[in-house]
Amino acid sequence: MLSWVDGQPAELLSVKDRGLAYGDGLFETIAVKAGQPTLLERHLARLAEGCARLRMPVELPVVRAQVLAFSQQLGEGVVKLILTRGDGQRGYAVPQPAKPRLILQASAKPAYPAAHAEHGVRLFPCVTRLAEQPVLAGLKHLNRLEQVLARSEWHDAEHAEGLMLDTSGRVIEGVYSNLLLVSAGVLMTADLSRCGVAGVMRAELLAQADAQGIECQVRDISYAELLAADEVMLCNSVYGIWPVRALLAHGWPVGPLTRKLQAITRDLLDC
Known part of the structure; x- marks a missing residue:
């Protein structure tokens, strides 16, 4: 290597x-x-x-x-x-x-299944919670033990990612991805001022969406708001965007804004 x-x-x-x-x-x-x-x-x-x-x-x-x-x-x-x-x-x-x-x-670039981007992925509901630590929030520091513990919670191929909440029950991110959702045409993602990683693809997508006149909100997101969303997606700087199709018994369609943002990531990453 x-x-x-x-x-x-x-x-x-x-x-x-x-x-x-x-x-x-x-x-x-x-x-x-x-x-x-x-x-x-x-x-x-x-x-x-x-x-x-x-x-x-x-x-x-x-x-x-x-x-x-x-x-x-x-x-x-x-x-x-x-x-x-x-x-x-x-x-x-x-x-x-x-x-x-x-x-x-x-x-090498990870060989993720093409179906993840095309048809969407299922999220695993992680029990491990993210602790609030504002001085480190947003940073990609070397201590990733919360993510290590969260990723150890599932071993099946059915789940491609895990959902992580903070200790107060707010929706934050995936284990190795940022989470975005769409509700009534508004693109939303979690406020990461207490915990979580401020991903570069997340920042790029918010900037691109804002430039195209899409309303964006960065704020606290409850679990109930996540379930009520019209579209849910994951993003990171290696695979681009994966639609989220299911979490436990709840499901979402792959919506038009998800597809629009995927086109942006394909131009950047060829994914």
Whole structure:
């Protein structure tokens, strides 16, 4: 597997890396098409926001240059970008000065069934809840234990994704996707100021929809509102959009706005 550490081909890391010890870092999952990373500026903007909140230095021009060069070498597939605070000694205290470590890993594009995008997927109702932590909300930080636990709740092929609520019962997202719904022509997605991951595809779709005059709302969404929606969909930066057709005994049709937004993601990702 193609991998770089700080711009050089490598497969080994120091055991002192704070990403391993404490989850002290951030990551981005970037689709690569014809040697070009898709939605790169959105990925870098989220990375910069994460570094600012974690008070971790980052040289974005260096990150950009390495991702571009790595993507050229990869050609087609997925790049996982991991930025840790680098090596540290025992204890939580941040090393001064910190020397962040940039890790790039390549993988093939996942072979998801075409039926997921065409006919929709069934959601698993996860019991694991997302804790409210505003300082980390929206960030793609390295601690994903809530998602690991949620994904361990189902093992069948019938469910392609899981629905995650927060500890107050609000609808937040999928285990590895953002959730959007349509009600009376309005495109809605959850407020992620308390928890959840602010996906780059979610941001792109909201911007595209707004540019086309589609009313968009980012707000708290109750479970009852989800069930009453006209259309429900999932999105992420690798597969684009999957319609949601069922959750337990409840079902939704694949609606016109879902299809319209899918066309946008196909142009971006060829999916």
